[in-house]
Amino acid sequence: MNSPTDTATAPQVALRVGGVEKFFGATHALRGVSLDLNRYEVHGLVGENGCGKSTLVKVMSGVHQADAGWIEGNGEKLSAEDVTTAAARAMGVTVVHQESPIFSSMSVEDNLTLGRKFPTHLGRVDRGAVRRQAEEVIEHYEIPASPRTPASELNPAVRAMLAIARALRDSEHKERGVLILDEPTAGLNEAEVDDLLEAVQRYANEGQAVMLVSHRLDEIVGACRRVTVLRDGSVVTTLKDQEIDRANIVRLMVGSGLAKEYEADTSRTMANLDTPVAMELTDVVSGTLRGVSLSAHEGEIVGLAGQLGAGCSEALRVAYGVAPFSAGEVTVAGRELSRGRGVRAQADIVGYVPGDRPGEAMFAGRSVRENLGVADGNEYWKGGIFRRSPENRDSAALIEKYKIKAASPSELMTSLSGGNQQKVVMARVMRRRRRLLLLDEPSQGVDVGARADIHRSIRETADDGAAVVVVSSDMEELVRLCDRVLIFIDGQIAGELTKEGLDRETLSNLIHQDVPTGIQSSSTQSGGEE
Amino acid sequence: MSTATPENLQVSPAPQSPSGARSRSPLYLLGQAAERGGLVLLLLAAIVVFSIAAPDTFPTTANLQSILQSNSVLGVIAVAAVIPFVAGQFDLSIAANAGFGSLVAGALMSLHGWALLPAIGVAILLTSTVGLINGIVVARLGVNSIITTLGTASILAGLILWISKGNTLATGISPKLLEFGSGKSIGIPHVFFVLLAIAILAGYLLRQTPFGRSLYAIGDNERAATLVGLPVGRYTITAFVIGGALAGCGGVLQLAAAGSADTQFGPNLLLPALSAVFLGATAIRPGDYNVTGTLIAVAFNAVSISGLLLAGVANWVQPVYIGVTLVVAVAVSTVLRKRRTGQ
Structure with a gap:
C-alpha cells in the first residue's frame, strides 16, 4: 500500500x-x-x-x-x-x-551506565560521575526512581521506562x-x-x-x-x-x-453456590499474603484482581502447593496442604498455569507435542513402549481446537510466536479434567480471537464442574470471564465484586485505591461485600 | 562442513509453497534429512577417504575388529554420560567412575580372591552409589553439577590410587572374564555386543518410557517440569544412578578387554566420551542428546583416529582433527537450529 x-x-x-x-x-x-x-x-x-x-x-x-x-x-x-x-x-x-x-541485581545507575563506557578516574570506576550521569537521565526522562535503588525493587512500568531511557540515551537521535x-x-x-x-x-x-x-x-x-x-x-x-x-x-x-463472536462475554451470575468448595484458603499468611481467606466453589470462575505484588499470584501458588505458607489452612479438592517447607505441586488434581511463561510454563527446546503431553506421558505408554500415533492424533486435535499456529506437532516450541506458545500451555492444562484450575494471566500475549476461544474453554471446564481461579492484569478479561472478582491490596482481600457490579472502571478504581498502611486490616476482614 | 550445503538451500525463499508454515516443501524436508544424517554422511565419507588413503591396512576385517574392540568401552561410557546430560546435568565423574568400577572389580578378584559375579556386582553397586551421591548433592542440595562431579572425579581418582597403591592389577582376574573380553563371535568382538545391549537399553529408557520423556523435559526447563508435577528431584537422582551403573558396566568391560585394572584408564576417557556426546547431539535428533547419535560420533572418531594412524599422519594431528570436527559440527548445528527456528 x-x-x-x-x-x-x-x-x-x-x-x-x-x-x-x-x-x-x-x-x-x-x-x-x-x-x-x-x-x-x-x-x-x-x-x-x-x-x-x-x-x-x-x-x-x-x-x-x-x-x-x-x-x-x-x-x-x-x-x-x-x-x-x-x-x-x-x-x-x-x-x-x-x-x-534490565539487570535486576544491579542498581538503577549501573543499569543506565551499562552498554556505554563506565566513567573512570585514575583507572577506577568513578562512582560520582556514574551517579551524576544517572541523575541527569532520571530527571530528563522523569523516571520515578533513585540512582541507587536495585532494579529488582522497581515496578514493571518503571523498569520499562528505565529501559527506554537507556535506549534513547544511547541513540544519537535522542x-x-x-x-x-x-x-x-x-x-x-x-x-x-x-x-x-x-x-x-x-x-x-x-x-x-x-x-x-x-x-x-x-x-x-x-x-x-x-x-x-x-x-x-x-x-x-x-x-x-x-x-x-x-x-x-x-x-x-x-x-x-x-x-x-470474539467479543462475547462469557461471565454469568452465580445465584446459588451450593456446589462443594474446591479450594479454600483460611487466614493464610505467606511471603506477601497477610491473612487471606477465600474459597472457590465447583462450577464458578473467580477472578483475583490487584496490582503486581498485591498477592494474587502468590495466592495461586500457595493453593497449588508450590509456595510455603507460615500460618492458616489450605484445602484443595478435599486435600489439606501441609504448612511450611514441604512444598509439592498438586498437579494430579489441580491445573496451574504460571504467569511467567518462558521461565515456568514452557519447554522451549521441546516440540509442541511434548509440551502438550509432558504431564500425560503414562497415557501413551502401553506394553512397555510409547504409542506415538495416538499421541500425534491427540496433539493434532489440540492444535486444531486451540487454533495453535504450528506447522506440525513436532515443531519446536521456541519457533512459535508468544501467543501461540501460551495457547499450547493452556491446552496442556485444559486437556485433562481437573477439579480446580489456577490460571495466572491465562491469555497473556494471545490475540483477541484466540482469547475468546480460551475463555470459552475455561467456561466449559467450569460448566463441567471445575472451580476456576483467574489472576489477570487485564481488567477487561476479568469482566468478561469471571462470575465474581476479589480485590487484593497489599497482601489482603479488600473487597469483592459480583457479576452485577462488575465493570472495568469499578475494578480499576478498586485495585488502585490508596489504602494507608494500618487502616486496611479492619476494613478487609469481611472479605465479602464491596 | 559437508552438511552445510544442502541445509543452506532450505533457508532461502521457497516461493513455490504458497500456504506458508503449513506446507513442507521437498527442499525443506531434504534440509532436515541432511541435518539429521550429516554425521552419518561424514562417517561414510571418512571411511571412503581412509580406504583410499590406506587401501591395504584400513579397509580390512582385522582393522575393523580392532576398532570395535578398542572403542566399545568408550562407547559404553559415552552412553552412560548421555543420561545425566538429558536431564540437563553434567557428569564429569563418569569416566573416573568407570575406572573406579574397573579397579574395584579387579582388586576384589586380584587382591581378595573374590569370585567373578560378586566382584562385578559389588563394583557396579559402588559405581551406582557414586551416581546416587552425585544425584543427591545436585538435586537435593542444589549444588551445580559441574562442580559436584568434578569433585567426585577427584575423590574417585584418590580412591583408585588408595585401592591399587598405584599398581596395575593384572593377576588373579577371572579367566572367564578375560576370555570373554578378548573373544569374538561371528567375527565381532564380544565387547561390542555388550555396548550394543547397553545402548539399546539406554535408548529404550530415553525414548520409549515416560521416565525418559520426562528427563528431556527436565533438562529443558527444570522449573516448568516441577510445576507440571514431574518428580524432578527423584528423576534427576535416578539419571545419575543409571549413569553410574552403566559407567560401572563400562569399567568391568574394560577389565575384561584389557585383562588388567589400570589406574589411568578412566580419566583418559572423559574428554573423548564427552566430545562424542556433544557431537552426537548434532545428529539423528539434532539438538537432543541421544544414544544413536552418540554411537555414530564414537564410530566417527574411532574411524578417523584409526585411519589417520594407518595413513601415516603425525600423532599430533589426531587430537587436533577430533577437536576441529567437534567444534565445527556443533557450530554448524547451532547455526542451523537458529535459522530454522528464526531465533
Missing part, C-alpha cells in the same frame, strides 16, 4: 518501510509490508499472534534481514536486505523489547529518532500502563516517531494517532484518528464476519 498522504498537517515522515518480504524456511512471514512512521506521532502496530509483528520489528531494527523491500530514514534509502543493526541505528531506530534488558516499543505494557496493570503511555506521549511530543506494538487494543485506541493492522504478514490497512476504534480494529485483525 502507498504512504498515507495527509494534506492537512503534512506529517514529517521519520521512517518509511516499503514492500518488505521475509521468509523463514517455508514460512512467508512478511508479504510486501509498507508503512510510514511520522514524527510527533505514536503509531500503533496490531495483529493476531503470528501475523508478523515481531518479525517486522526485527527487520526494521536490523536483527533480521528481509528478503526484499526497502527502508528509508534519516535521508538514506537502503534495500531491506542490507539493513543491519548498525544501519538501523544510523537511521535513528531504537527498539525496546517486551523483556526489557530527540528526533524512531522509537519502537514491542509490547512495552505486557504484564503491567492499568495505572502502570497509564504512566508508561504518558511517558511515551512525552517522547513523541519531543519529536520521536514512536511505534507501539501491543495486544491491548484499548491502549492502542487511547494512545495512537495512526494504527497499522497486520494480518498473515500483510498490512490490512492503516487507520487514522477517528477511524481508530476497538471494534474496527478487531474486525480488521481477524477478518470480517468473525468479530462479533
